[in-house]
Amino acid sequence: MELLPLSPNGTTPVRALTIAGTDSGGGAGIQADSRTMALCGVHACVAVAAVTVQNTLGVSGFHEIPPQIVADQVRTVVGDIGIGAAKTGMLASTAIIEAVAGVCREVGIGRDGDIPLVVDPVAASMHGDALLHAEALDAMRHTLIPLATVVTPNLDEVRLLTGIDVVDDPSARRAAEALIALGARWAIVKGGHLRTSEQSTDLLFDGDVFHELPARRLATGNDHGGGDTLAASMCCALAHGYSVPDAVAFAKEWTFRSLEASYDLGKGHGPVSPLWRLHLGPV
Numbered sequence: 001m002e003l004l005p006l007s008p009n010g011t012t013p014v015r016a017l018t019i020a021g022t023d024s025g026g027g028a029g030i031q032a033d034s035r036t037m038a039l040c041g042v043h044a045c046v047a048v049a050a051v052t053v054q055n056t057l058g059v060s061g062f063h064e065i066p067p068q069i070v071a072d073q074v075r076t077v078v079g080d081i082g083i084g085a086a087k088t089g090m091l092a093s094t095a096i097i098e099a100v101a102g103v104c105r106e107v108g109i110g111r112d113g114d115i116p117l118v119v120d121p122v123a124a125s126m127h128g129d130a131l132l133h134a135e136a137l138d139a140m141r142h143t144l145i146p147l148a149t150v151v152t153p154n155l156d157e158v159r160l161l162t163g164i165d166v167v168d169d170p171s172a173r174r175a176a177e178a179l180i181a182l183g184a185r186w187a188i189v190k191g192g193h194l195r196t197s198e199q200s201t202d203l204l205f206d207g208d209v210f211h212e213l214p215a216r217r218l219a220t221g222n223d224h225g226g227g228d229t230l231a232a233s234m235c236c237a238l239a240h241g242y243s244v245p246d247a248v249a250f251a252k253e254w255t256f257r258s259l260e261a262s263y264d265l266g267k268g269h270g271p272v273s274p275l276w277r278l279h280l281g282p283v
Contacts, residue, residue, distance in 0.1 A: 029225075123156070
């Protein structure tokens with residue numbers, strides 16, 4: 001695959017911001033975002049929205065950061081360092097979602113601003129543990145998704161947000177249309193959780209044209225952090241000025257390679273691993 005360009009040593013690299021929750025097991029969340037951003041050659045800035053208690057077996061609890069502190073992290077980073085793109089992950093509550101949406105509008109992050117925004121509408125962990133209060137779904141639908149340059153739900157999140165159970169291509173297309181109707185500029189319906197299909201086909205839609213991005217399905221249970229890795233690598237490509245279709249294509253290949261390189265960890269699901277990039281050496 002064609003990698004993102006690296007900045008020469010001693011020069012300031014492209015910057016990106018992740019607004020999300022932590023993962024104490026290191027497989028997903030801000031840890032996965034920062035790992036992918038670093039290996040893409042991008043300087044990762046972070047705004048911590050929640051601290052989770054989790055390992056490879058699941059999430060046993062989380063603590064929300066005060067909404068104003070979350071917003072202040074974003075405001076402070078953008079005002080001093082500047083970023084080329086941003087992404088969201090776990091935001092936990094209505095108050096945090098509203099604070100993030102407000103500061104994004106203030107500093108020009110989002111579909112109508114100068115800074116692209118990838119919204120990964122994290123609602124539950126891969127184990128089914130809730131990472132978003134149920135009442136916050138309306139805030140996600142009507143406050144944050146309308147700011148999205150691109151929104152990247154998995155199939156469980158698609159069902160929660162749109163009420164559509166994706167089981168085949170026609171239902172995937174209806175779901176993409178419903179996400180665009182919520183206000184996103186582009187929507188991806190990811191096919192990784194559609195286990196009945198031999199291919200893992202993601203569907204990208206902008207309200208006019210559908211783009212299919214197929215990939216060979218990999219037989220592995222070590223897929224923790226796959227959604228974070230996809231959204232973070234997409235954010236990196238957007239920060240480099242890629243178009244949304246090109247950024248999505250890059251992220252799809254990056255995540256596929258990270259799935260190929262996934263490894264066992266703990267007693268549960270191991271993480272996808274962008275460490276494959278280190279084996280290629282300088283480019």
